[in-house]
Amino acid sequence: MRMLLVVRECRARERFVAALSALGAECDVAASARELLTAMRHCRYNGVLFDVPTIVRTKDFDRKLLHALAEVYPSVRLRHDPATDAIFALGSECGPGSRDGLSVFVAACRDFLPRGLRRGERVDAALPAVLWRVPPRPGCDGTGGEKTCTTNISSLGCFVFSTAPWAVGDSVWVEFPDIAREAVRAKVAWHEPWGCRRAIPGVGLTFLEIPAALGEELVRLGCDPTDFEVASPPKRP
Known part of the structure; x- marks a missing residue:
């Protein structure tokens, strides 16, 4: 630690x-x-x-x-x-x-997933989102996932409103229905439980990949595209 x-x-x-x-x-x-x-x-x-x-x-x-x-x-x-x-x-x-x-x-x-300082500035944005604990089936309408929205987003991750029980390190797939068809792989970097403080409950997610459509939307929102490489998996030769 x-x-x-x-x-x-x-x-x-x-x-x-x-x-x-x-x-x-x-x-x-x-x-x-x-x-x-x-x-x-x-x-x-x-x-x-x-x-x-x-x-x-x-x-x-x-x-x-x-x-x-x-x-x-x-x-x-x-x-x-x-x-x-x-x-x-x-x-x-x-x-x-x-x-x-x-x-x-x-x-x-000890329960907090180690992380570095985000290099992209957060942008306040309420984007419709669906959280999944397992990869969603192609073409599903969100049934079975947690329908919610972001409160802010950057090129490295986002904060999503949620009252569900999450734990730091949990794998999660997040859909942005208005932006991309494919769900984005992410990991819970921190969790704000409901009722513990006078704060919005939810999860801070670290993106493990950035689909092209999401990357374009982040640029439109004003996020720094130079940081996308940090959140994306290594390119194949």
């Missing part, structure tokens, strides 16, 4: 890294906005940890980026107390406030 730690102060960094190692988690450290972007674009992570003094005092961090990371990844805010050497963790995955928050957070991250 690999984590990304955003921290600048040396003593706090050493303490956080040691605590994560003791919990069985490797971590990369970003002390600047440039290091953060480089790490997110080249590695996949199970979660992100923010040192509170770093993100408050360091002016070069893009607040929109930090907010987006907290939406996409399990995240936690950390504070190191130099007087007691204690670590305090605050976040929705940490449970009630306590000194055990970091261990609770790390345990929760």
Whole structure:
């Protein structure tokens, strides 16, 4: 399991890294906005940890980026107390406030499928969609699948409204009836259950392929086509 730690102060960094190692988690450290972007674009992570003094005092961090990371990844805010050497963790995955928050957070991250930072910007789009747990039969009218819609989409994946029980790593086929005849193979990258937070329930899907018709629609919506190669399977010789 690999984590990304955003921290600048040396003593706090050493303490956080040691605590994560003791919990069985490797971590990369970003002390600047440039290091953060480089790490997110080249590695996949199970979660992100923010040192509170770093993100408050360091002016070069893009607040929109930090907010987006907290939406996409399990995240936690950390504070190191130099007087007691204690670590305090605050976040929705940490449970009630306590000194055990970091261990609770790390345990929760084990169920999150590691992922990198999406390179294509999300576009808000309510596209009719049908979710399938097995490949749909050609020519079916959606009966047997979960009829729903997307809330946003990018060249690497989409978020689809759903109250069904999904798990990170589940295989899924998603149809876009208004766009393409063939279902798109995808995988559940993250799941927002119904009623757990004041958030839209559903699944964040990573596309495993991009049919031509879907690719054309993504371009029309304003998604960056240079990222399609990332989500598509390798080309045959």
